[in-house]
Amino acid sequence: MKKFCFILTALVVTCFLVACSGSQGVSPKTIKEKKKIVVATESEFAPFEFKSLVNGKDTLVGADIELAKAIGEKLGVKVEFSWCPFDNVLANVQSGKADIAIAGISVTDERKKVYDFSDSYYTSENVVIVKKDKVNDYTSTDSLAKQTVGTQKGSVQETVAKKQIPKASVVSLTSNGEMINELKSGQLQAVVLEKAIAEGYIAQNDDLTLANFNLKSDGTDAYAVATRKGSDDLLKEINAVIKETKDSGKFDQWLKEASTYKQSK
Numbered sequence: 001m002k003k004f005c006f007i008l009t010a011l012v013v014t015c016f017l018v019a020c021s022g023s024q025g026v027s028p029k030t031i032k033e034k035k036k037i038v039v040a041t042e043s044e045f046a047p048f049e050f051k052s053l054v055n056g057k058d059t060l061v062g063a064d065i066e067l068a069k070a071i072g073e074k075l076g077v078k079v080e081f082s083w084c085p086f087d088n089v090l091a092n093v094q095s096g097k098a099d100i101a102i103a104g105i106s107v108t109d110e111r112k113k114v115y116d117f118s119d120s121y122y123t124s125e126n127v128v129i130v131k132k133d134k135v136n137d138y139t140s141t142d143s144l145a146k147q148t149v150g151t152q153k154g155s156v157q158e159t160v161a162k163k164q165i166p167k168a169s170v171v172s173l174t175s176n177g178e179m180i181n182e183l184k185s186g187q188l189q190a191v192v193l194e195k196a197i198a199e200g201y202i203a204q205n206d207d208l209t210l211a212n213f214n215l216k217s218d219g220t221d222a223y224a225v226a227t228r229k230g231s232d233d234l235l236k237e238i239n240a241v242i243k244e245t246k247d248s249g250k251f252d253q254w255l256k257e258a259s260t261y262k263q264s265k
């Protein structure tokens with residue numbers, strides 16, 4: 001009887017722990033059974049993910065979106081995009097609302113404690129954007145002392161800006177588009193973004209430019225697909241897709257194609 005009670009208790013405790021953690025891995029088997037993979041992403045991060053009018057309909061486009069579709073194809077399932085502000089993207093994977101997240105997500109030690117990451121598919125670089133007519137005023141991180149610098153909420157740029165431009169007041173905004181508008185209107189004096197994204201905004205706004213100084217790499221420049229811990233089989237499949245899209249030059253092609261879409265407001 002004692003033994004029975006012990007086993008029962010152990011069983012209940014295990015079930016409780018599994019249920020509480022909500023962090024069971026995602027397996028290719030369950031995805032195939034569901035016949036779809038739910039991908040958490042964001043929508044203001046050209047050329048990786050952004051909205052554009054396609055045949056009169058607002059549609060998510062960009063290199064990350066193509067990568068998600070290639071993963072769906074490899075698994076033989078439909079892809080459902082679940083988009084939300086960037087600071088919720090990873091949480092939606094953790095809570096089980098999405099199976100994976102693809103949103104230009106940088107791999108960090110902190111995030112690795114909670115999520116599993118695929119191999120890296122892209123290497124980014126942090127840059128500073130300023131107004132063209134101020135480029136000779138803001139020539140170093142120190143020259144931004146007492147100024148307001150924008151970063152995206154929940155992004156690694158929040159930390160990069162706070163560490164590397166410590167004399168500025170760093171604010172976080174949910175929307176990159178909004179952040180660019182605040183820079184243009186003078187509420188922000190500088191914005192920290194990753195190079196490919198910054199270049200997209202500069203190409204569309206001729207009053208903006210890259211600052212003439214560089215930020216240091218902080219070791220968080222690799223983009224990867226995130227999923228729940230314990231998803232080894234799924235990650236094998238995803239890594240095979242990443243290898244193929246990198247080796248064949250497809251990923252670079254998707255980045256180029258993305259620049260032919262106009263970002264909708």
Ligand code: ARG
Nearest residue numbers: 042045103104105106155156
């Ligand atoms: N690479 C940065 C990070 O992981 C920024 C990503 C922002 N992505 C987006 N879709 N807005 O924190």
